Amino acid sequence: MIVRLLQNCHSHVSFTYKEETVNAKSIMSILMLAAGKNAQIAVSVEGDDAKEILEGLEKIFDEREIEV
Amino acid sequence: MSSDVEKEVRLLGISVSEGIAIGAPFLLSSVDEETPDFAISHGEVDAEIARYREAVFSSKEDLHRLQKDLEMEGSDEAMNFIETHIQMLDDPMMTVHMEGKIRERLRNTESVFQSVIHEYEHRFSERTDAFFQERLVDVMDISKRILGHLGKKEDVMLPPIPTGSIVFAEEISPSYTAAAQPAQIGAIVTNHGGGNSHAALIARSKGIPYIADVDLSRLKEIDVDQVIIDGYGGLVILNPLEETIREYQEKQSQLMTRYQKFLDNDHLESKTKDGEKIALCANVGTLRDLETFPYAHDGVGLFRTEYLFLETKEFYPSEDFQEKTYREAIEKMDGRNMVIRVFDLGGDKNPDLFLHTRREPNPILGFRGIRFLLKNQKLFTLQLRAIFKAAMHGKVSLLLPLISDIGELRESKRIIAGVQKELREEGFEVPDLPIGCMIEVPSAVMICDAIAEECDFLSLGTNDLVQYTLGVDRGNPAMSELYYPAHPSVIRMIKMIAIEAEKRGIPLTICGEIASNTLFTPLLIGLGLKEFSICTRYLPFIKETVRKWSVEEATEIAEQALKMTEPQAISDLLTKVQKRPL
Numbered sequence: 001m002i003v004r005l006l007q008n009c010h011s012h013v014s015f016t017y018k019e020e021t022v023n024a025k026s027i028m029s030i031l032m033l034a035a036g037k038n039a040q041i042a043v044s045v046e047g048d049d050a051k052e053i054l055e056g057l058e059k060i061f062d063e064r065e066i067e068v
Numbered sequence: 069m070s071s072d073v074e075k076e077v078r079l080l081g082i083s084v085s086e087g088i089a090i091g092a093p094f095l096l097s098s099v100d101e102e103t104p105d106f107a108i109s110h111g112e113v114d115a116e117i118a119r120y121r122e123a124v125f126s127s128k129e130d131l132h133r134l135q136k137d138l139e140m141e142g143s144d145e146a147m148n149f150i151e152t153h154i155q156m157l158d159d160p161m162m163t164v165h166m167e168g169k170i171r172e173r174l175r176n177t178e179s180v181f182q183s184v185i186h187e188y189e190h191r192f193s194e195r196t197d198a199f200f201q202e203r204l205v206d207v208m209d210i211s212k213r214i215l216g217h218l219g220k221k222e223d224v225m226l227p228p229i230p231t232g233s234i235v236f237a238e239e240i241s242p243s244y245t246a247a248a249q250p251a252q253i254g255a256i257v258t259n260h261g262g263g264n265s266h267a268a269l270i271a272r273s274k275g276i277p278y279i280a281d282v283d284l285s286r287l288k289e290i291d292v293d294q295v296i297i298d299g300y301g302g303l304v305i306l307n308p309l310e311e312t313i314r315e316y317q318e319k320q321s322q323l324m325t326r327y328q329k330f331l332d333n334d335h336l337e338s339k340t341k342d343g344e345k346i347a348l349c350a351n352v353g354t355l356r357d358l359e360t361f362p363y364a365h366d367g368v369g370l371f372r373t374e375y376l377f378l379e380t381k382e383f384y385p386s387e388d389f390q391e392k393t394y395r396e397a398i399e400k401m402d403g404r405n406m407v408i409r410v411f412d413l414g415g416d417k418n419p420d421l422f423l424h425t426r427r428e429p430n431p432i433l434g435f436r437g438i439r440f441l442l443k444n445q446k447l448f449t450l451q452l453r454a455i456f457k458a459a460m461h462g463k464v465s466l467l468l469p470l471i472s473d474i475g476e477l478r479e480s481k482r483i484i485a486g487v488q489k490e491l492r493e494e495g496f497e498v499p500d501l502p503i504g505c506m507i508e509v510p511s512a513v514m515i516c517d518a519i520a521e522e523c524d525f526l527s528l529g530t531n532d533l534v535q536y537t538l539g540v541d542r543g544n545p546a547m548s549e550l551y552y553p554a555h556p557s558v559i560r561m562i563k564m565i566a567i568e569a570e571k572r573g574i575p576l577t578i579c580g581e582i583a584s585n586t587l588f589t590p591l592l593i594g595l596g597l598k599e600f601s602i603c604t605r606y607l608p609f610i611k612e613t614v615r616k617w618s619v620e621e622a623t624e625i626a627e628q629a630l631k632m633t634e635p636q637a638i639s640d641l642l643t644k645v646q647k648r649p650l
Binding site: 023025026027028029031032 | 155156159160161162165187188191192200203207
């Protein structure tokens with residue numbers, strides 16, 4: 001879901017979990033965080049379409065806890 | 069082998085794919101082979117990266133090929149996992165990240181790759197939930213594939229295995245199972261893996277017995293030269309006694325007799341006890357399917373044309389080539405009808421074709437089927453021209469995929485009529501072809517009265533219909549519990565369509581997995597279906613079932629099912645009547 005949302009965006013998006021930061025456009029990297037349900041992750045978005053992306057991500061997180 | 073082994077050893081596991089096999093054991097070693105590890109110079113980096121890219125590319129090609137084979141076998145679950153693997157190969161982690169690491173570490177691709185994968189493995193092993201474990205299996209599977217290509221081994225998929233071997237492994241990869249030939253592999257036994265693993269699904273679809281969760285340590289303690297696999301009871305018998313072998317040979321021959329009986333009964337008509345003809349047609353995807361047809365059939369109910377030409381890279385097969393292919397197929401029909409479905413292309417099926425277009429966020433709900441053809445009319449008319457010309461040599465109907473709106477049918481008919489007129493003007497005496505619609509989107513079900521009014525036949529595609537109706541992605545393992553082909557909503561829709569088709573006196577065929585499943589046969593007959601189009605190897609099973617029932621009994625079951633509100637109740641009903649026909 002997340003990766004699909006980010007596929008067409010221009011911003012640089014990353015997730016940080018337990019002091020590790022990965023490219024959120026890579027499903028494998030996200031899996032690599034091995035963050036389970038209810039894990040707290042930090043999200044960072046830099047770029048033109050940052051606002052929409054954050055909103056989109058919020059929606060995904062709200063709807064489906066934390067499933068990639 | 070020690071000759072003093074007197075007692076057979078019986079190991080119990082979980083049967084994940086039924087069947088019986090007797091054969092010699094073959095241990096599939098899962099030990100990682102030595103991976104070469106050496107330093108490279110700056111100058112060699114580009115060549116090393118190119119080698120990596122090539123391995124990834126070849127891996128992707130393997131997967132596309134497998135996917136195609138599996139689709140022809142009708143094994144959709146397997147295709148979906150392969151799609152996941154293809155996506156993983158496109159992941160930045162596998163591309164940009166890996167290439168960066170090669171540059172950074174200045175070591176050969178294999179060793180860099182191995183370390184990336186090991187890191188992955190390490191992370192995942194910290195998590196025990198099934199979700200991460202399944203993903204790890206996927207990652208390991210693709211990494212093996214890539215490493216295989218890096219090593220330039222002849223056959224990445226399968227080490228040479230003696231015919232009929234019983235393969236023992238710690239764990240077996242889905243792609244290994246997918247590539248396995250039932251003739252070569254008698255059965256599979258693993259330490260890990262479960263009924264819902266991809267490997268199990270594929271084994272089932274191929275009819276290879278598979279027992280999982282077996283403690284393989286015993287295998288190392290004794291010499292084993294023969295094994296019996298009882299895929300019904302989840303039993304592995306090492307060094308079976310003479311009498312055990314006889315017992316299982318007997319069981320095996322009973323199973324064989326069943327097939328022989330099917331062949332002997334091939335001349336029998338597909339009629340219910342009370343004499344109602346139920347036409348059994350075949351689903352085909354290649355010319356080879358037509359050639360290897362062991363059983364009698366009533367024509368081809370679904371000819372999926374898109375697979376014929378996937379070999380052609382650009383997917384723009386010429387008119388002549390298409391015409392020749394269709395004609396060859398039609399001529400094999402001996403006068404029976406062949407329903408040709410025009411290209412059902414879409415981003416979900418043929419990602420390569422769509423590299424130039426924008427990747428769709430949700431291809432299943434996207435640009436596919438008739439939508440694609442109406443926007444790519446050059447491709448559409450080319451195919452129609454070829455079909456029309458080939459149709460001069462036999463009986464052909466045209467089927468339009470994924471109709472969701474009456475406008476699509478009208479527009480298609482206009483194009484078809486245009487092509488026909490054009491060909492006649494060119495001097496070809498092309499026939500009129502019956503035009504039918506796939507009913508596989510709920511919107512088409514709701515307006516099927518209007519659709520039936522304007523076309524010549526209907527074809528019910530239950531696979532997509534179930535997924536669109538329930539809003540459940542059938543390829544998503546997390547959703548598999550919600551994927552109910554026997555959902556009351558689906559059963560009622562089928563009834564609706566059957567009523568409308570009958571009212572207008574047009575034929576209705578059912579294709580999709582439930583048509584090939586004997587569990588559903590009485591229900592479908594009871595709902596008013598008289599024509600089934602099925603995966604060829606299920607043909608005799610369906611015929612045998614058809615002959616057991618009368619329309620009256622079947623109608624009674626359908627009436628009960630139509631009153632039910634819970635999917636489980638319908639499943640239970642079908643299971644109950646299957647064992648003991650009314």
